[in-house]
Amino acid sequence: MSRTALRICPLCEATCGLTLTIEGTRVTGARGDRDDVFSEGFICPKGASFGAVDGDPDRLRTPLVRTDGELREATWQEAFDAVAAGIRPVVERYGAHSVGVVLGNPNVHTLAGALYPPVLVAGLGTRSLFTASTVDQMPKHVSSGLLYGDAHAIPVPDLDHTDHLLLIGANPLESNGSLCTAPDFPGKLKALRARGGTLTVIDPRRTRTAKLADRHLAIRPGTDALLLAAMTHVLFAEDLVDLGDLTPHVQGVPELQDAVRHFTPEAVTAACDIDAGVIRALARELAAAPTAAVYARIGSCTVPYGTLASWLVDVLNILTGNLDRPGGALFPQAATDKTPRPAGPGRGFRLARWHSRVSKHPEAKGELPLSALAEEIDTATPEGEPVRALIAVAANPVLSAPDGDRLDKALHSLDFMVSVDPYLNETSRHAHVVLPPPPPSQSAHHDFALNAFAVRNQVRYSRPAVPLEPGRMSESEILARLTLAATGTHGADPAAVDAMVVQQTLGKAVKEPHSPVYGQDPRTLADRLTGESGPERRLDMMLRLGPYGDGFGLRPDGLTLEKVLAHPHGIDLGPLRPRLPQPLKTGSGKIELLPQPIADDLPRLRRALDERPGGIVLVGRRHLRSNNSWMHNVPALTGGTNRCTLHIHPADAERLGVRDGAAVRLKGSGGEVTAPAEVTDAVRPGVVSLPHGWGHDRPATRMSHAVKDPGVNVNQLLDGSLLDPLSGNAVLNGVPVEISAVKISAVTEKLTPLT
Ligand SMILES: Nc1nc2c(c(=O)[nH]1)N[C@H]1C(S)=C(S)[C@@H](COP(=O)(O)OP(=O)(O)OC[C@H]3O[C@@H](n4cnc5c(=O)[nH]c(N)nc54)[C@H](O)[C@@H]3O)O[C@H]1N2
Numbered sequence: 091m092s093r094t095a096l097r098i099c100p101l102c103e104a105t106c107g108l109t110l111t112i113e114g115t116r117v118t119g120a121r122g123d124r125d126d127v128f129s130e131g132f133i134c135p136k137g138a139s140f141g142a143v144d145g146d147p148d149r150l151r152t153p154l155v156r157t158d159g160e161l162r163e164a165t166w167q168e169a170f171d172a173v174a175a176g177i178r179p180v181v182e183r184y185g186a187h188s189v190g191v192v193l194g195n196p197n198v199h200t201l202a203g204a205l206y207p208p209v210l211v212a213g214l215g216t217r218s219l220f221t222a223s224t225v226d227q228m229p230k231h232v233s234s235g236l237l238y239g240d241a242h243a244i245p246v247p248d249l250d251h252t253d254h255l256l257l258i259g260a261n262p263l264e265s266n267g268s269l270c271t272a273p274d275f276p277g278k279l280k281a282l283r284a285r286g287g288t289l290t291v292i293d294p295r296r297t298r299t300a301k302l303a304d305r306h307l308a309i310r311p312g313t314d315a316l317l318l319a320a321m322t323h324v325l326f327a328e329d330l331v332d333l334g335d336l337t338p339h340v341q342g343v344p345e346l347q348d349a350v351r352h353f354t355p356e357a358v359t360a361a362c363d364i365d366a367g368v369i370r371a372l373a374r375e376l377a378a379a380p381t382a383a384v385y386a387r388i389g390s391c392t393v394p395y396g397t398l399a400s401w402l403v404d405v406l407n408i409l410t411g412n413l414d415r416p417g418g419a420l421f422p423q424a425a426t427d428k429t430p431r432p433a434g435p436g437r438g439f440r441l442a443r444w445h446s447r448v449s450k451h452p453e454a455k456g457e458l459p460l461s462a463l464a465e466e467i468d469t470a471t472p473e474g475e476p477v478r479a480l481i482a483v484a485a486n487p488v489l490s491a492p493d494g495d496r497l498d499k500a501l502h503s504l505d506f507m508v509s510v511d512p513y514l515n516e517t518s519r520h521a522h523v524v525l526p527p528p529p530p531s532q533s534a535h536h537d538f539a540l541n542a543f544a545v546r547n548q549v550r551y552s553r554p555a556v557p558l559e560p561g562r563m564s565e566s567e568i569l570a571r572l573t574l575a576a577t578g579t580h581g582a583d584p585a586a587v588d589a590m591v592v593q594q595t596l597g598k599a600v601k602e603p604h605s606p607v608y609g610q611d612p613r614t615l616a617d618r619l620t621g622e623s624g625p626e627r628r629l630d631m632m633l634r635l636g637p638y639g640d641g642f643g644l645r646p647d648g649l650t651l652e653k654v655l656a657h658p659h660g661i662d663l664g665p666l667r668p669r670l671p672q673p674l675k676t677g678s679g680k681i682e683l684l685p686q687p688i689a690d691d692l693p694r695l696r697r698a699l700d701e702r703p704g705g706i707v708l709v710g711r712r713h714l715r716s717n718n719s720w721m722h723n724v725p726a727l728t729g730g731t732n733r734c735t736l737h738i739h740p741a742d743a744e745r746l747g748v749r750d751g752a753a754v755r756l757k758g759s760g761g762e763v764t765a766p767a768e769v770t771d772a773v774r775p776g777v778v779s780l781p782h783g784w785g786h787d788r789p790a791t792r793m794s795h796a797v798k799d800p801g802v803n804v805n806q807l808l809d810g811s812l813l814d815p816l817s818g819n820a821v822l823n824g825v826p827v828e829i830s831a832v833k834i835s836a837v838t839e840k841l842t843p844l845t
């Protein structure tokens with residue numbers, strides 16, 4: 091007998107509602123939930139393969155513990171004993187910073203990943219924190235921190251209402267969107283065009299998204315900051331600046347005008363390879379549109395001027411009056427956001443409060459660059475201790491960060507490593523203990539992180555669709571027990587972790603005059619929380635204290651966990667609305683348009699005006715049926731165009747003697763890889779593209795399908811030294827590479843032979 095259950099899809103940022111078909115304990119089908127208040131039935135091929143992803147036989151079912159050099163199946167008790175025995179001596183002997191924590195991308199897609207890692211990191215007191223943010227969106231956090239005083243105040247384009255979208259370095263037709271949570275992003279772009287709006291795409295590749303656009307500009311990689319600075323210049327030069335309702339909330343306009351004076355369209359045109367007249371047109375169109383939004387993602391962040399580009403995106407939205415207005419770019423308000431505090435000056439955002447030990451990279455948002463993880467492990471310095479023990483949660487940096495070979499060796503040299511990961515893969519194979527979370531069907535779900543970037547405010551919660559299999563432990567309990575074991579309270583009741591967070595949060599709330607529970611007794615409030623588990627009680631607490639919450643009775647119609655549970659297809663909380671000045675937390679209480687660290691970095695951008703690297707540069711690409719490094723093990727999602735091939739323009743191929751299908755060697759600062767060529771004019775001349783997340787040919791992994799077509803690790807071309815200096819974000823796009831056709835004698839049987 092089959093039944094159905096609702097479950098939010100955790101496989102990308104779009105957060106579609108799925109209706110799962112379940113037979114026994116197995117998910118045998120998935121379709122879009124037409125009644126979902128947010129996704130209204132949308133689903134993509136990944137979501138449709140939820141059952142195959144969930145039921146992958148290579149997923150680990152029991153913990154693994156290394157004994158006599160071998161990872162062997164063990165009990166949970168043995169596994170956590172080993173964690174405590176591995177980490178505590180390192181802390182006691184070498185100090186807190188010698189324990190590193192690596193948090194990977196799926197933490198934003200799990201309930202546990204939002205609730206426990208902050209407690210773990212705070213409990214350890216380590217500064218050796220590395221996350222996927224520094225190979226992704228850290229430049230956006232830094233620019234938001236500097237502009238608005240809050241690194242999490244990231245405006246999202248109002249996709250459903252805008253008249254004009256300038257989309258930069260993003261390919262939502264494959265990625266389904268990022269820092270812009272929007273089920274059916276492709277449909278929303280088509281609807282924008284259908285209602286008479288315009289779409290401009292800036293991307294060195296003619297992507298599926300670019301094909302949908304009114305205009306596609308194949309920019310030279312890494313130069314978006316120059317283009318955006320020139321557009322800013324044009325707005326001032328042609329008197330097109332119009333802040334509208336933002337005027338009272340913005341400071342620094344004249345200083346900004348002066349700061350961009352050198353970036354004329356004529357000055358940037360050669361570097362960007364975009365005509366000066368076109369740059370003027372882009373600025374004029376942006377200013378003239380009734381509403382408009384500039385939106386940029388990976389291609390604008392993972393470059394040497396990532397923070398400047400991220401900042402200029404918002405600058406353009408601000409100068410055209412499009413920030414914080416419907417149809418422009420607005421600040422979402424999620425149901426689990428903190429109780430909004432009254433508008434007014436805040437503490438602001440500080441960078442570089444400490445530095446990494448080896449290369450002295452500044453921290454950003456409490457994090458050090460993931461690019462520096464290997465050297466923080468393998469390099470001794472006169473002062474400070476290397477990282478000797480590592481806790482990796484949902485992270486595969488051997489493939490996703492620069493120079494995997496070096497990191498591979500570094501991880502192998504650790505005194506102790508624990509991975510919370512469902513797979514034995516390129517990274518977790520180095521662990522002394524692997525703690526496997528259950529598959530998504532057996533996990534509860536709420537999008538704490540992604541709702542804060544959603545194009546519509548809404549709240550949804552899924553309880554596990556299938557009960558936990560015997561012998562399994564929820565990821566919440568795994569992370570709670572891991573936290574206890576790593577922080578010296580091994581063996582305590584994991585519920586104590588949730589109880590402590592509840593006490594701390596309520597204890598703070600009752601002291602805040604703007605809180606709905608001001609002056610009340612935190613213990614009494616805690617007793618009123620509902621939910622079947624610690625994480626559910628924490629969700630209830632956050633909902634009730636949040637902007638739509640019942641305030642523990644103050645607003646009886648407000649949200650509670652019970653109310654959300656009573657609406658299994660979710661509760662719509664309305665379109666994005668103007669919120670300024672409330673979100674601002676800068677010292678001035680205003681948008682600080684030209685923050686000092688940005689002003690200090692602009693001379694570097696000015697020097698880029700004269701740079702014209704002659705050779706070939708590399709960019710990445712994503713494929714709809716894949717996700718970073720961990721979805722190549724699902725047969726239903728592999729094959730076809732989802733392959734690790736090198737896209738190269740016909741003119742470059744001819745010049746370099748590269749034939750379609752033939753092996754090409756790429757050489758970068760960090761090493762060499764060889765991949766089959768796919769000659770296509772979808773990349774511009776001078777640019778080649780290789781996807782990331784491949785290279786599944788390392789020994790001692792358990793990814794039986796992925797190893798059959800392993801591909802190569804594009805990040806091996808990087809040595810980890812190229813960073814955006816303000817954010818510490820890795821440069822993954824626009825990287826210089828040398829390219830040569832592989833002679834037939836050198837082709838191994840693994841590669842597509844020359845024909
Ligand atoms: N060259 C290049 N490199 C890139 C990028 C690029 O565009 N180009 N993109 C970068 C970006 S944007 C990102 S976000 C990073 C991603 O890089 P990572 O943060 O390393 O994330 P993934 O590659 O997705 O690997 C996630 C790990 O989590 C595990 N996992 C899957 N589901 C779960 C779960 O439910 N719980 C737990 N605990 N673990 C789980 C997987 O098995 C895998 O080991 O890669 C970056 N690397």
Ligand SMILES: Nc1nc2c(c(=O)[nH]1)N[C@H]1C(S)=C(S)[C@@H](COP(=O)(O)OP(=O)(O)OC[C@H]3O[C@@H](n4cnc5c(=O)[nH]c(N)nc54)[C@H](O)[C@@H]3O)O[C@H]1N2
Nearest residue numbers: 259260261265268311312387388389712713714717718823
């Ligand atoms: N199917 C699928 N979906 C995913 C993922 C996945 O791996 N697969 N990963 C998820 C994650 S972790 C993230 S962060 C998001 C990312 O979401 P997106 O940012 O939409 O990701 P990409 O598809 O990599 O698009 C980046 C685009 O930038 C272009 N580009 C490269 N360099 C430059 C440049 O210098 N300037 C400009 N203007 N463009 C440039 C590339 O050609 C590429 O088309 O996707 C998420 N969704």
Ligand code: SF4
Nearest residue numbers: 099102105106134137
């Ligand atoms: S678009 Fe993303 S969230 Fe929606 S079904 Fe596909 S993978 Fe899942």
Ligand SMILES: [Mo]
Nearest residue numbers: 195222225226
């Ligand atoms: Mo990402």
